Amino acid sequence: MRSEPGTRPPAGGDQSDLGELLRRASHVMRHRFAESLRPWDVSPHQLRALRVIAANEPLRLRELAELLRISPRSVTEVVDALAERELVERAAVPDDRRATAVSITAEGRRLMIDVGEAGRTNSADFFNRLTVAERRQLAALLAKLTAGEDDVPHRHGPGRHGDEDGNDRHGGERHDRRRRERR
Template identity: 30%
Template sequence: MKSTFEVSDKLFELYHRVHRLINESMTEEGVSLARSKFLFFLSKLGPCRSTDIAGALNFAPRTVTEAIDGLERDKLVVRKPDPEDRRAKIVSITEVGRVVLEAAEHPRKQLIEEIFSALDDEQLDQMHEIVSRLVVRTDEIRRRKQEGAGNGASR
């Protein structure tokens, strides 16, 4: 029987290998996995402030600003003044950004299908159940830690 650490290490190894392979394939199509996260977010939710992006993607504001600078330079997004706050800018995906995102999504989906084709339907269902349980447990632990930090901060 494998230890929890052996299984955990194998899971992290899988994640990193899949991430690297997908990033390489998407980059060949014109947008890295990291940049595609920004484009995907803007594509789904529409124009928004960079602070909204930072909060949603859990990135530092400076990281988001630098990423948007690069995306804007490549004409994948555009910044316009926020009509409600003259200090802020609204970021939108451009048509070029949509085309690049769509082109990069194809190899990502194709690779995921190819990787997971190693499992039959029953194994996929089992893996989904196992990973779902781990997600729930992770959320429980995070919530417990946040509640504990909140209690300690009030002392």
């Protein structure tokens, strides 16, 4: 069932309607999250990199690229932008003078705390449209739908569009297959 541009599809039980509604809700959340990052002048992609660095520091640039599922050139650009703002710092790897490791700075940690609070507020504002009972029901239904799906690769890995946790939609299995085919 199609709807006119700018209108919502009906909230019926049709599976295509449910999928479209879920995609729309996800899109709205990603957009709201990206907008909520504006005061810090940080992108969802940069925030994701900060979180990965903080959880694994010190981290070689090559390892960061693998974890983010982006090219080494792209990871260099992300780290350059973060380093320019003094959110991360680079250091030589003692046992490999060709390698560089990156760590988060105190300023980077402060930014992550501030952004985390903003993300929680953004999420609360979005979900407060629902009653407490509806939020519980939604959580239970989404948990049921995703149960056992933890090992399913994301269609897209990290990229430009992220959610409150800094997860986003570019890279992933399709791109991994292309990389293997090029080898």
